Amino acid sequence: MRKQVTTALAATAAVSAIVTATAFAHTEVKSTYPSKNQSVSKKLSKVTVTFSGQIRSGTIKVTGPSGTISSGKGGRDPRDVKRIAVPIKSSKKAGTYTAKWTMKAADGHTQSGTFKFKIK
Template identity: 30%
Template sequence: MRKAFTTLALAGVAMLAMATPALAHNVLISTDPGKDASLEAGPARITLTFDAPVQGGDINQVAVVGPGNTQWAEGSVEVNSNVVTAPLRPLGPAGVYTVGYRILSADGHAVTGEYKFTLTRAGTGTPASATAATGASRQGDSGGVPVWVWIAGAVVLLVIGLTVALRTGGGKAK
């Protein structure tokens, strides 16, 4: 019986050792320009503020698509703790502009999203060439290990521990 308890205790310790803290993906808490804002002049940059620091790296992307599916983001994205900034070309035609983003969350997962704002007066800018546009609009998830893998691992360890305990605990104590 003592062997069974020892085996179960070891299996429990192994499961706890594999456990990782629950981490939540970053959440967008504010934007500049704001969601659904109407602007008379185009902004010089897009600023996205998240609830937790954003990891640096090339995965952080911002794309701005205007009327006629034209690209307006220009240059590389800058990350400063929880604030992501992307420079823009001077905007052109009046209309709805969609800001798409993809950032590397504090927990290592990619977070994507989009919002819109409207330019009410046409600007004088010209769009970026198609090859200069970044892929922030490509939505997907990468990085990190899915939760189900950890759960499956814990179940396997528990089954192994119980099997060993039952097989070794069958003898009579002397």
């Protein structure tokens, strides 16, 4: 009986460890460029979102007083498998802009979010 209880406890501990590891394995936003609410110059040439883990794909759309200033949908940065990036058009007005992103993590989960920044 004692051996059965020990085996059951060990199995429960193993399952608990796997579930806990899985729960904490989700990819999260590590940083953005520009940073949330940051003011940047009109020389801004790209917007990026960097994640805590590898991603499969992603897009970013940037809009504000000049309309859409992102050039295309962007995508995963070929130099960093944890980042999505989009080039920014040269014509942009001063004001507040919103970057809306969507990403598919390596584990297949899709996530999305937004952040605002200012161009001066």
